[in-house]
């Protein structure tokens with residue numbers, strides 16, 4: 001199973017200067033809870049924004065370069081298809097955690113999206129890629145103090 005988690009504003013903004021446009025502890029807690037003990041797919045730029053690999057999670061880091069990361073919970077990969085094939089029909093969940101380039105590459109394979117839609121107006125430079133909302137149905141909506149969590153599930157196709 002392949003899922004995706006992202007925090008965006010109403011204009012689909014997700015990033016600013018290599019980090020998030022907002023500082024929202026409740027959303028970071030939600031991200032931590034959702035991803036805990038799962039496998040993650042992350043782009044090289046987003047990975048480098050972390051101080052260290054996210055604990056208690058296994059990270060597949062996508063890059064074109066031959067970077068080496070000496071951590072038993074990190075694997076550098078060059079071909080997204082490698083992890084897509086591993087998780088697509090598996091009960092184990094791969095969570096795509098961005099950034100924009102990785103969301104764009106993974107979107108065609110994603111079964112479920114966990115969106116945090118932030119209240120307020122922000123500025124930034126990185127946006128979630130366009131996708132066809134008709135391909136997904138809203139499974140649930142949960143209101144938090146300064147954002148809402150919307151879970152989308154890909155519609156079944158016969």
Ligand SMILES: NC(=O)c1ccc[n+]([C@@H]2O[C@H](COP(=O)([O-])OP(=O)(O)OC[C@H]3O[C@@H](n4cnc5c(N)ncnc54)[C@H](OP(=O)(O)O)[C@@H]3O)[C@@H](O)[C@H]2O)c1
Pocket residue numbers: 005006007008013014015016017018019020042043044045046047049062063064065077078079080097098099100101102103105126
């Ligand atoms: N709001 C959120 O929920 C959220 C979540 C995650 C990230 N973000 C934000 O998004 C921004 C970063 O996004 P980004 O799009 O600039 O970078 P990114 O997606 O994190 O990483 C891009 C890098 O991934 C590698 N890559 C991309 N496609 C590849 C492919 N098909 N094969 C192999 N490697 C590939 C390349 O690495 P190399 O250059 O090394 O080849 C590329 O430079 C930051 O501001 C971050 O804070 C926001």
